Amino acid sequence: MVNSVYGKTIENLSKRDSVKICRTKEELLQEVSKSTYKRQIIVNEEMVIVMHRRTIIYYNKPFYIGFSILDISKYIMYDYFYNVLRKYYKNHNDLQLLYSDTDSLVLKIKTDELISDLKNLSSTFDFSNLPEDHELYDTGKKSKLFCFKEEFGLRPILRIVSLASKVYAFQIACCHNFKHHYPGKCQMSSPNIPDANNLEGNNVFFEDKLTMKGVSQRAKNKFTFEDYFRCLQSQVSRRTVDYRIQSKKQNLSSIVIQKVALSGFDDKRYILDCGLHSVPYGYSLHSNKCFASECK
Incomplete structure (x- = not known):
């Protein structure tokens, strides 16, 4: 689903306004006297645009699709990190989450056998963007849903x-x-x-x-x-x-x-004393010290 289509599934219809173009003084006075009046925009001496709150809102967008995509995406990302990767790399210092987005993770992984690890996790990866002569190259899961792709081809x-x-x-x-x-x-x-x-x-x-x-x-x-x-x-x-x-x-x-x-x-996160790492506002902190291995 492209972003333009997805955006329509989470559109907030309650923020839409009704618009009336007035060209006479009588029309303007009639519109501004209504209880739904919000504001007006004077275009020129002969035209004024009046904005009204909508009296009837038709929720005809499939917003249940939009919020389901968001919630399911969060579940997939958290489930993969904690129930797949965290269980595979049992030492917490070997796996660090640096950045996450709706459908992506930036990870720092310490391992001496990266290719072997990726082979063991191949059921969750799409390796179709690797060079054709790479030992992990495989088009069997190309564009398959819920499979992760290494952004930069390893x-x-x-x-x-x-x-x-x-x-x-x-x-x-x-x-x-x-x-x-x-x-x-x-x-x-x-x-x-x-x-x-x-x-x-x-x-x-x-x-x-x-x-x-x-x-x-x-x-x-x-x-x-x-x-x-x-x-x-x-x-x-x-x-x-x-x-x-x-x-x-x-x-x-x-x-x-x-x-x-x-x-x-960052107005959404609290920066720790190291100046590199951060935690969300509201996160329970016993101190401002960063416990990442490279900052100790």
Whole structure:
């Protein structure tokens, strides 16, 4: 189901208004005197738009589909993490949840036998996006429901910075002497990454994948992974200038807006003393100390 169709299943119909266009003084006085009157928009001397609360609301959208998708998705994600992965990696330090979304998990897994582990968990994975000569490549479960797909085709993730919901950045390794190389998008320079020395070969190439909610693609192209990383370390917000076409009082105009693109502050989560990890507001804390192995 595409997002545009899914969005209609969770549309809040009670937020819709009734609209009346008035062209005479008598029409306007009649409309504003109604008990459902909310506000008015003066377009020009000859036209006023009057907004009313709707007296009758027809709940003709299948909202039961929308909230069922949300709840079932949460159940699937939690069930997979706690009842499959957590039971497989019994040592808590070997499995860490770094970030989660509606249908995805970003995990940090410590293991010496990754391929063997994935084979043991293959019943829950779709390996159709791997190179055809990879030993795990399999199209048998391609696009199968409730199967997980490794987003980057098992390429090593060098670094990840997650500042807030829908605002995160990946730095993905792309080494030329890996057996399975993905050409075309790798940058021909070596970042200052401590873990890069652990990768095979001397030349480490990388690709950045950036996600930034509410910012146009043109503005997002001006940012790099290092901008996310500096924002995390310094807790200093980064603004961007964006250009948009806006309709105001039925008139179209081009505007320039300045908005916060990256922020070290998360209004949904409490940042622990380490400055890297966070917990949801309302989470029961005995102290602000982070107990992650790398922060002790």
